[in-house]
Amino acid sequence: MTDLKEASKRKASFLATMKAVFWSFLGIRKKNDYEQDAAQLNPVHVIIAGIIGALIFISVLIMIVKHVVAK
Secondary structure (H helix, E strand, O other): HHHHHHHHHOOHHHHHHHHHHHHHHHHOOOOOHHHHHHHHOOOOHHHHHHHHHHHHHHHHHHHHHHHHHHO
């Protein structure tokens, strides 16, 4: 029972997950950060953050293309 409580305390918040996914999108994460995050991040949060990040990335690309084509 105490292991379950310790595991739930180690889980990173959704904001920390978003930060980890953001840096992963940029590709500038350190090896030590990856190993530490892998032990703390909730897989469901990582999937949600990845989808949100992908949607933001696609939206920015569409806005850039519309801006360039409009000229």
